[in-house]
Amino acid sequence: MHTPSPIVLSPAPSLDDIDLNDDRYALADKRSYKKQLKRAQKAMKEVQQAYFHQGKRAIIVFQGWDASGKGGAIRRVTEKLDPRGYRVHPIAAPSKEEQGRHYLYRFQTRLPKPGTLAIFDRSWYERVLTERVEGFATAEQWQRAYQEINEFERLLMDDGVRIIKLFMNISKDEQLARFEERLSNPMKQWKLTEEDLRNRDSWSHYAQATDDMFQHTSTDQAPWQLIPANKKWYARITALDTIVSALASGVDLTPPPIDEALVKLAKQKLSITVSN
Numbered sequence: 001m002h003t004p005s006p007i008v009l010s011p012a013p014s015l016d017d018i019d020l021n022d023d024r025y026a027l028a029d030k031r032s033y034k035k036q037l038k039r040a041q042k043a044m045k046e047v048q049q050a051y052f053h054q055g056k057r058a059i060i061v062f063q064g065w066d067a068s069g070k071g072g073a074i075r076r077v078t079e080k081l082d083p084r085g086y087r088v089h090p091i092a093a094p095s096k097e098e099q100g101r102h103y104l105y106r107f108q109t110r111l112p113k114p115g116t117l118a119i120f121d122r123s124w125y126e127r128v129l130t131e132r133v134e135g136f137a138t139a140e141q142w143q144r145a146y147q148e149i150n151e152f153e154r155l156l157m158d159d160g161v162r163i164i165k166l167f168m169n170i171s172k173d174e175q176l177a178r179f180e181e182r183l184s185n186p187m188k189q190w191k192l193t194e195e196d197l198r199n200r201d202s203w204s205h206y207a208q209a210t211d212d213m214f215q216h217t218s219t220d221q222a223p224w225q226l227i228p229a230n231k232k233w234y235a236r237i238t239a240l241d242t243i244v245s246a247l248a249s250g251v252d253l254t255p256p257p258i259d260e261a262l263v264k265l266a267k268q269k270l271s272i273t274v275s276n
Contacts, residue, residue, distance in 0.1 A: 005158055005221070007150050012214040013167075013226040015207055020171045025228035033233040040240035041080040047244055048081050048117065050253045055114040057161045058247055061123045064168030065206075066196045067178040068229050070121055073168065073239040078119070085115065091122040103127050103137075103145075104152055112161065124149055128213050133205045146216035153222050163222040164246045166239055167210070168229040172203055 018025070027033045051058060060077070062070045078086055089110050098106045104124055112118035127145040131137035137145070153163055170178075179200075182192040199206065218224040225242050229235035258274065266272050 068168035
């Protein structure tokens with residue numbers, strides 16, 4: 001009989017662990033950013049190819065404050081990837097079909113196929129964040145969700161799915177600056193919603209809910225990774241490096257050997273051979 005792996009909580013991060021204005025969490029200039037971005041995206045592509053060839057699956061969860069740069073980080077993560085090998089799932093309010101069902105239902109229908117990555121822009125953790133703070137879930141429901149989520153993730157990991165969880169952390173002042181930028185930029189105004197403005201009034205409640213989430217759901221197998229995100233360039237590189245490191249751990253990234261039958265056929269049909 002298979003024995004499920006135990007759920008072991010790991011030392012949880014806290015929003016107060018990092019001084020978001022520390023100069024260490026910024027890159028020197030755009031040239032440095034571009035250089036590091038090229039390196040990190042190349043590594044990410046190599047990981048994706050290894051997962052495809054080996055039939056591995058992974059889930060990448062992005063959580064964070066409104067305007068914390070989740071979308072920008074996800075774009076950099078996926079920019080150089082084969083689009084057939086990943087899916088991005090932006091999570092908003094449940095649809096009519098999803099309402100009335102268990103809150104994990106809509107995530108169970110979005111799990112990755114073998115050889116692919118599933119990226120969640122917000123996730124099942126909204127149960128213990130937005131739904132908790134805004135009163136969409138009762139205290140009994142969101143308190144019970146910690147165990148439900150841990151069991152859900154354990155079930156997936158026991159089935160071979162790797163889970164990486166990132167929280168994009170910005171300061172309240174930085175969020176205000178980004179809201180102002182969005183309001184003033186016609187190309188970004190669509191990003192700012194009434195809900196964003198209302199949520200800001202509950203900053204302290206969201207901060208408490210986030211730290212509670214870390215405390216109850218940061219496990220040895222799927223720990224929370226806190227990304228300092230006041231500086232967008234630094235946050236994107238750090239998110240990419242964190243994902244690559246977690247996905248590559250224990251995985252052979254060596255490309256598979258070429259099919260000798262294909263080499264022979266290419267020589268016969270096209271008179272081409274493998275170049276040295």
